[in-house]
Amino acid sequence: MINLLIVEDDEQQREIIETIVDNDLHYVTSSASVEEAILILKSQPIDVIFSDWKLGALSGIDLLNFVRKNYPQIGFSIATAYGTIAHAVEAMEAGADDYLAKPFQRQALLLSIDKSYKANQLRNENSQLNEALVEQNNLAGIIGNATSMTKVFERLKRVSHTNATVLINGESGTGKELAARALHDLSNRQGKFIAINCGAIPESLAEAELFGALKGAYTGADSDKEGKIQAAHQGTLFLDEIGELPLSLQAKLLRFLQEGTIFPVGSHQELKPDARVVVATHRDLVDMSQQGEFREDLYYRLNVVPLVMPPLRERREDIPKLISHFTQKFAAQYSSPQPTIDKSILKQLLDFHWPGNVRELSNRVERFILLDDEQELINGMDTSRSAQHQFTLPSTGINWEAFEKQCLQDALRQNNGNKTKAAKFLELGYKAFLYRLEKHAIA
Template sequence: MINLLIVEDDEQQRNIIETIVDNGNFQVTSSASVEEAILILKSQPIDVIFSDWKLGNLSGIDLLNFIRKNYPHIGFSIATAYGTIAHAVEAMEAGADDYLAKPFQRQALLLSVDKAVKAMQLRSENSQLNEALVEQNNLAGIIGNAPCMAKVYERLKRVSHTNATVLINGESGTGKELAARALHELSNRSGKFIAINCGAIPESLAEAELFGAIKGAYTGADSDKEGKIQAADKGTLFLDEIGELPLTLQAKLLRFLQEGTVVPVGSHSESKPDVRVVVATHRNLMEMAEQGEFREDLYYRLNVVPLVMPPLRERREDIPKLINHFLDKFAKQYHSPLPELDKNVLKQLLDFHWPGNVRELSNRVERYILLDDVNELINGMNQSSVEQHSFTLPSSGINWEEFEKQCLQDALRQNNGNKTKAAKFLQLGYKAFLYRLEKHSIG
C-alpha cells in the first residue's frame, strides 16, 4: 500500500482528488497547507505527495524544496491553475517527478501520481543497491565502482563462501591482498586471516615458517614453533608472491593442498588444519612453469578460481574517489586539514599512467598531506611516455608487426574504442594512427 499525501487548500477540490485516487492502491492522508503537511511528514511515513502550487503563505514549491532536502526518496507531483512553461521548468528543476496543469482529467491525475510512485520506487531501489555496494566495498576494503571492479566484486561474492583455492593475479600495487582479505571477510570462516610474503622469508626458514617445527629441529629451535598453516586453522592462509616460493617447498605445499595434512619440521606427526588457501602473484606462473621455475602441477592446483585485479590505468574513473578516500584517511591520521585539489592538479592525476597503481597513488597522497606540498603529488608526471611505459625487451626478440598490432588493439580497448583518445594515448598523430589501423586490418 502506497502512503499518499494530498496537499490542497480548497476543500472541495481536495475531496474530488481523494475520491479519484481512492482505488485501493493508496492509503490517503490530506492537508490544507504546507505547515500541516510538514507536521504529517514528521508523524507518519509518506511515499508520494500530490500538491497544489498555490497554498496560502507557502507554496507547493516551498514544500517540494523541503521534501528534496529532508525526504529525498518521496515521489512528488505538483499541480497549478496557473500552468505555464516557466512554472513547469521551475518545478522540474526543483525536483518534481511530474507537473500537472489545472483543470485536469481523472486519468491525467492518476497517471501523474503513478509517475511519482514509480520515481519513488526507482529511487528506493537505487538507494538500496548503492547501500549494498557501499557495504560490500567497505567490508572488502576495496574502493572503486568501475565496470572492471564490478566484475571483481561479483567473483569475490560468488566464491567467498566456498573453500576453493583462489589465484589472484595483478600488477604490484593493485590491491591483491585487499582482495584476499575480502574473500575472508565475506566468508563464514571463524579463524584468522594469516598473510605471508613468500619472497620475504629466508629459504632456510621458509619450511618452518609455513609448516611449523618442533623443539631442536634445527639450530636455534629452542621451542616448538607453530606454522602459518596451523595458525590459519578454520581461517584463510594468504600466500603473497607465490612465485617466489622455493621449488623444494612447492612440493610440500602441493602435498598439503592435495591431502590436507601438515608435518612440522623434525616431527612425524600429522595434523589436518581446516584452511582456505588464497595465493597472489604479479608474475606469469604458466611461463615460469614452462621454464622450470614453478611446478606445473602446483600451478593447476592453485588456479582453481583465477581472479585478476585490474591496474589503475584501466579504471581511471575510480581515481577521484580513491583520491578523496586517501585525502580523508591521511588528513585524519595526521590531524591535518582536509585540502582541496586544484582542477589542473586533478587533471594531471587523472592523465597519469600510474605504474605503481593504487599503492603509488596512496603514497603520493600521504606525502602530500605530510609535507603540505602539492608537488609531492605531481612530481615526475610530465616524464616522457617512454619513461612512463618503460619495459624490457625479451632476450628472444619480438615480432614487431604483432607487437604493433597488439599495442593498437590495447590502446583502443583501454579507450573504449575512441580512436582519437587511443591515438593520443599512443602519442601518434590521428592520421598516422588510422594508417596503422588500416595496415593491420583493425576496424
Template structure:
C-alpha cells in the same frame, strides 16, 4: 500516519479483542496473542513492525520478551502498556528496549499518538540500518578505489566468487592491490575466521617450514616452545600467500598436500591436524613460465589457479586516478596531521599522464611526498622496464649516488639552487630537502 503490522500481547481476552478491533479500524494489520511464548513465535514467523505488549502477564511480566525482541529484531517498534503503571515500570521497560510506555486506562487518541511516534522511530532505525549496510559494503572493498571498466570487472568477480571456498590466484603487477583484493574476498565471504597474510618472498628459507606449518617444542635448535604455523592459525578463515612464486620447491610439495587433503603436520611431529581454510595466492610473476622453467610445480599451479583474478595496472585505468588521488591525499594528510594540499589542474593532468610503472603504490608515494613537501615529484622510471638503466650486479649505494648528483648539479649551476633543482627535475622545495639532508646548503 502510515499503517504498520502490529502484534498485540494482552492476556485479558476482552482487552485483547478491544485493542485489536481499534487497531484494525485504524487500518493496521493486527494479530492478538495471550502469552509471551505465543508472541515470541509470532514475531519469528511474521513481519511485524510493532509490538504492543501488556507489562503484567499471567506468567509474570514481559521483561524477558521485550529484551529478547529488541536483540533479535533491532528495528522493531515496542510499546508497553499496563494497569500497574509506575515510574519504576517505565524505566525498566525503556532500559530493556521499549520505545514508549502507556499507563492503563488510556484513550484511543493516546494509543494512536504512541503508535505514530514509535513508527517514526522504527523507520529511522531501518534507514540507519540500511545506511550502515551500505557503508559496511563499501568498507569491505576498502582501498579498491575506481569506477573504470577494468575495476568494475574486478568488483563483479570478487562479489561472485566471495561466497565459494575455491582457491583463488590473483595475478597482477606490483602495486596493483592484490592483497586488498584478497582482503575484500575474505570480508565478503561467510568465513568468520582470521585473515592471515604471508609474504612467501620475505620468509628466510631456513624458517619457512616452521613459519607455515608450525613446529613442536625441540623440533630444531632454538625451538623453545611449540609454534603454531600460519596455515593452522588461519583455520576457519583465509590464508593469503603473497608472492607464491617465491615459495621453495620443497614447501610447494607440502602446500599441495594441504590443498589436496586439508591437513598439516607440524615440524617435529607425526600427528596430522585438520585445517579448514580458504587459500588465496598472489603473484606478479608469470607462473606458467615458472612451471616451464621448472621453478614452480605444475600440479600446484593448477591447484591454485582454480579461479583466476587479474588486477589491472594503473595505466589501463587512468580515469580512476582523480578518485585515487583524493583518497590518498586525505589519508596521507590525516596520518601526518597536515592539511591536504589543493591540486592544480596542471598537477592532476601530470598525474593522469604518468605511466605509473609502480602502479597505485607508486602513486601513493608521490601523493605522500606532495603532502609532506608541497611539491609534486613524479618518478623518473620509464613505463617500459626494458628501457630502465642497468643495475650493477654488486648493487649501488643509493645515498652516495644521490649526494653526488646533488653536488654535481650545484656545481654546474654555480651554486644556483633553483637551476640545480631544474637540472635534476626536482621541485625547489624537494631539492632543498635533499640538499639539507646531505649538508649541501
C-alpha cells in the same frame, strides 16, 4: 500494486478520489489530516501520496516537507482549488513530483499518481545504485570505477562466500593483498586473515613458518611454534608472491590443498586446520612450471578462480578518485589541512605510466601531504618510457615483419632469454608474446 495514501479533509471529495483510483493497480489508504497521515507513514509502507493543499491547521506543503525529510523516496502529488502559478512553483520547489489544479479530470488524477510513482521508483533505484557504489568503493579499501575494476569487484563478491582457492595475478603495487582481504571480509569466515610473503622468509625457516614446528625440531626451536596455516583456522591464509615458495614446500602445500592435512616439523600427528587459501603473484606461473621452477599440479590446484588486478596505466580514469582518497587519508593521518592540486600537476599525474601502480601513487601523495609541496607528486617521474614510443620512421618506409621480428629478438637478448621479462619489456601480454614468437619461428 501501488501503495497509495490519499490525504483530503473533505469527506465527499476523498470518497470521489477513492472511487477513481479503486482498481487492481492501487492499494488505497486514506486520511483526513496531516497528523493522521504521519501516523500512517510510520506504520505501513507508502509509495505515493496524493494530498490536498488546504488541510486545516497544517497544509499539504507541511506534509510534503515532512515526507521529503523523513521519507525522501515517496512519490508526492499535490492538488489545490487555488491553482495559481505561485502555488505550483512553491510545490515543485518543496519537492512535489506533480501538481494538479482543482477541479481535475479522472485521467489527469491517474496520470499524476503514475508520474509520482515513477519518480518513487527512480529514486529507489538511484538509492540502491548509490548503496552499491558505496559498497564497491569501500570494498576493503579498493578504489575504482573503471570497467576493469568493476569486473574485479563482481568476481570478488561472487566467490567470497565460497571456500574456493583464488589465484590473484597482477603487477607489484596493484592491490593484490587488498583484493585478498576483500575476499576475507566479504566471506562468513570467523577466523583471522593471515598474510605471509613467501619471498620474505628464509628457505630454512619457511616450512616451520607455514606448517608449524615442535620444540627441539630444529636449532633454535625453544618452544612449539604455530604455523601460519594453523593460525588461519576458520579464516583465510594469504600467500603473497607464491612463485617464491621453495619447490620442497610446494608438494606439502599441494597436500594440504588436496587433503586438508598438515604435519608440523618434527611431528607425526596429523592436523586438519580449516583455512581458505588465497595466493598472489606478479610472476607467470605457467612459464615457471615450463621451466621447472613451479609445480604444474600445484598451479592448477591454486588457479581454481583466477583474478587479475589491472595496472594503474590501464585504468587512468580512477587516478583522480585515488588521489582524492589518499589525500583525505593522509591529511587525516598527519592532522594536516586537505590541500588542492594544480590542474597542470594533475595532468602530469594522469599522463604518467605508473610503473609502481597504486602503491607508487599512494607514496607520492603521502610525501605531498607531509612536505606540503606539490612538486613531490611529480619529482623524479621517469619520462623515458614516453620517449621510447617516439619513433622516427624512414621516408622510404619499413618492412614491418622484419622490424617486429627484430624487436622480439632484441627483447629476448636484453632479458637473457627470459620470455616473461621480454614480454613485459615490450608491454605485451604473455600469450600475445608467445604467439608472435611462434609466428616468426623464434625458439
